[in-house]
Structures are given as structure tokens and as C-alpha cells.
Amino acid sequence: MQGVAVHGIFLDETPNRYSAKTAEYLDAVRQEVKNSSGILGDRMVIYNPGSIPDTRFANLGPDLTAVFEETYQTYRSKALQDRLSSVPYARSRCCYIVHSVPSNEVRQLVTQLRHRAGYLFLTGLSENYYASFGPTWSDFVAAMSTE
Numbered sequence: 001m002q003g004v005a006v007h008g009i010f011l012d013e014t015p016n017r018y019s020a021k022t023a024e025y026l027d028a029v030r031q032e033v034k035n036s037s038g039i040l041g042d043r044m045v046i047y048n049p050g051s052i053p054d055t056r057f058a059n060l061g062p063d064l065t066a067v068f069e070e071t072y073q074t075y076r077s078k079a080l081q082d083r084l085s086s087v088p089y090a091r092s093r094c095c096y097i098v099h100s101v102p103s104n105e106v107r108q109l110v111t112q113l114r115h116r117a118g119y120l121f122l123t124g125l126s127e128n129y130y131a132s133f134g135p136t137w138s139d140f141v142a143a144m145s146t147e
Contacts, residue, residue, distance in 0.1 A: 008044025008063070009033045016049035018056045030061055046095070058088045064119060065089055069097040071126070072105065084116070095119040100126040106136045110143035120144070 011029065015022045030045045047053070047062040050069035057065070067087050074080060075098050087094065094117040101109060101122050113120050123129045124136035133140075 005040045007039065007041040008046060009039065010046045010048060012048045012050075014047040014049045014053075016051050016053040016057075018054035023056065023060055026057070026060055026062075048095075048097075050097075052083050052087060055088045058093075062093070064093055064095050066095040066097055067117075071100040072098055072102065072109070073100065075109075087116075091116060092118040095121070097121045099123050099129040101136060103136050103139065106139040107143040110140060114144070 014026065026047070033039060033045050034043050036043065042063070044063045045061070046064040046066065047057070048066040048069060049057075050066060052067050053065060067089065068075060068080075068084065075096075096113050096117045096119075098109065098113075098121070101124050103124050106122060106124070109122060110120065113122075122136070122140050123134045125132070125134040
């Protein structure tokens, strides 16, 4: 199919605890993606530990890191908010993945997270949340398109 191409790799379940061996491995994977002739464009590398990774990973060069992949209820916890406030990544290099978001909270959450992350995925679905966009998709799109 003409015009369709891979422009990056999403590495799911990457480690969030630092060790020299893990850092070396992730750097080798990142270099392989960046040097791949089968991937076009900037060859974006996305790490998804699904949780806040050790701050030393921030300097290893992923283009984007998913610093949160959990339920809305977990996101709202005070302890997690305290930890998220110290995430060392620039907004442009952060991603949040939040599922089980109540429909009446989508717009407010998008507004809040747009200041924390350059990339967002929110859904009201509480299971199989990567299988479809769910009933809150239009609210998510509308919230993303407003200033």
C-alpha cells in the first residue's frame, strides 16, 4: 500500500528499574531502531514501562516515554500525583495512557494532561481498551482540539 510506512517502534513493557545492564540493552535496541533501513522518517523510539521509570532512563535517548499506563482511579491518587510531579522528562517526550476514565472527567483530564505530556491516550473503556476507542472518543478529540 503506497504511502503507508513504519516511522518508529513502540517498545512495550520496558524496564522501569535501572541497572547498567538494562541501560546497555535499551541503548542497543534504540540504536538498532535508529539505524534500521526498514523504518522511515525520524525512527521514533517509544519506551513503555507503564509506570514512572528511574530518572536515569531519561538520559538514554528514547524519543518518548510512557510514564503512566493505568486506570483513572490510580492516576488520581495523591501518592502517584506526588511522584508524577517530579518526572524528569520534558513534556514533548512524555506520554500518558489512562483507561477507565469516567465520561464526565475526559475533558478535564485532557486539559490537565496536555500540560504534562505531548502524547495522550485516554479511554473510558475498562477492558480491551486497545481494541477500540470507546464511547468517550469524541469527547477526547474535542478536548484535544480546544486551546
